Amino acid sequence: MSLTLPAQTLRGVAIDLRRLNYTPTSWQGLLSTHSEAIRLQLEPLLVEMVREGAHPRLMALLLDRLADAQEALQTERNAWSFVWSGPDPLHAKTADTFATVDQLIGEARCSLLIATYNIGLTSEFRALFASIADRLANGQLNRVDLFFHPKQIEDRLGADPLATISAWFNRDVWPWPAKPHAYVDSRLITGSAERCYQHAKIVIADATTPEAKAIVTSANFSETAQRHNFEAGWLTKSVPRVQEIQRQFSMAVDQGLFLPLEFAA
Numbered sequence: 522m523s524l525t526l527p528a529q530t531l532r533g534v535a536i537d538l539r540r541l542n543y544t545p546t547s548w549q550g551l552l553s554t555h556s557e558a559i560r561l562q563l564e565p566l567l568v569e570m571v572r573e574g575a576h577p578r579l580m581a582l583l584l585d586r587l588a589d590a591q592e593a594l595q596t597e598r599n600a601w602s603f604v605w606s607g608p609d610p611l612h613a614k615t616a617d618t619f620a621t622v623d624q625l626i627g628e629a630r631c632s633l634l635i636a637t638y639n640i641g642l643t644s645e646f647r648a649l650f651a652s653i654a655d656r657l658a659n660g661q662l663n664r665v666d667l668f669f670h671p672k673q674i675e676d677r678l679g680a681d682p683l684a685t686i687s688a689w690f691n692r693d694v695w696p697w698p699a700k701p702h703a704y705v706d707s708r709l710i711t712g713s714a715e716r717c718y719q720h721a722k723i724v725i726a727d728a729t730t731p732e733a734k735a736i737v738t739s740a741n742f743s744e745t746a747q748r749h750n751f752e753a754g755w756l757t758k759s760v761p762r763v764q765e766i767q768r769q770f771s772m773a774v775d776q777g778l779f780l781p782l783e784f785a786a
Contacts, residue, residue: 524562528588528595530555534563535588538581544571600759606740606752618740619747621756622724625734626653629662629726634767636668636723640694641743654697665701668770668779669742670719671709682710687782704779719779722746722754725767733763 524531537551545551548567552560570580606618626633626649633653640646656662671678671686673693678685686705695701706718722742725735738754740746757763773779 524566524587526559526562526591528591530559531584531588531591535581535584538577538584541577544577597759600757600762602756604736604738604754604756606738606747606750616756618736618738618752618754619744621736622742622747623649625724625726625736625756628732628734630732631662631727631730632664632666632725633662634666634668634723634725634728634770635742636719636721636770637742638670638718638720638722639672639741639743639746640669641741641745641747642673642694643744645744646742650695651697653701654695654699657699657701658697666770667701667703668719668721669703669705671705675709678709682712683780683783687784690782691784700784703782704774705782707778707780710780723766725763728763728767731760733760734758735763735766737766 534552534555541551548560548564552563555563567580570583575583603615604618604621605615653662653665657665671689674685674689683705686709690703691700695703708715708718722738722740723735724742725733727733728735734756736754736756738752740750740752740754746752770779774781
């Protein structure tokens with residue numbers, strides 16, 4: 522039997538059950554203050570538990586545990602919200618990708634992780650990077666990790682791809698003194714024939730804190746993706762989920778799947 526009752530209702534019935542010093546032969550009295558919909562769900566369950574020899578206190582314990590599960594499920598559901606890029610009319614009912622990313626970055630208090638395929642180099646995104654660099658320099662952020670694919674120069678990496686990417690990144694993407702920990706897919710450096718590189722699009726803020734948040738999206742960290750394309754994603758405030766994503770990148774670095782740029786701080 523599947524119960525769809527709110528946790529508060531289950532706990533209320535559990536309280537009533539604990540007041541009993543006998544096992545009823547009928548549940549009409551105990552459930553009389555509840556709606557018919559509630560009675561139709563609970564009465565068959567209570568009857569079945571009596572048939573199996575359960576005492577009212579044991580039945581109350583079960584309902585409390587069911588309430589715990591309902592609350593945990595609702596907390597997880599509340600921790601996710603849909604995020605969308607595209608024409609303005611649809612934003613009346615959904616959060617905007619760029620606004621969500623901008624707020625998430627602006628509210629970060631200790632750390633950021635940004636993963637993208639293509640890096641946007643428009644003035645708006647360069648200003649965003651400049652603000653992050655300034656906060657790094659001033660100690661307002663302790664650490665920034667950036668995972669990306671050097672799409673703009675992928676066909677001219679030369680004999681020393683890591684040095685080429687590092688120089689380009691330092692000159693054209695992040696010219697400010699305070700540098701992030703920047704990484705590229707190791708297959709770019711080893712000369713793999715596979716054309717399947719870093720393609721995740723994620724922003725994580727404050728992963729190690731109770732305020733951890735992350736957006737997982739189809740949108741690159743670029744103006745085209747976040748302002749104009751149709752892109753979809755989810756923002757989560759579930760700390761375990763955020764930390765799970767963060768660990769995945771940490772393990773990939775530890776296993777050499779991503780390599781740091783030569784000047785990374």
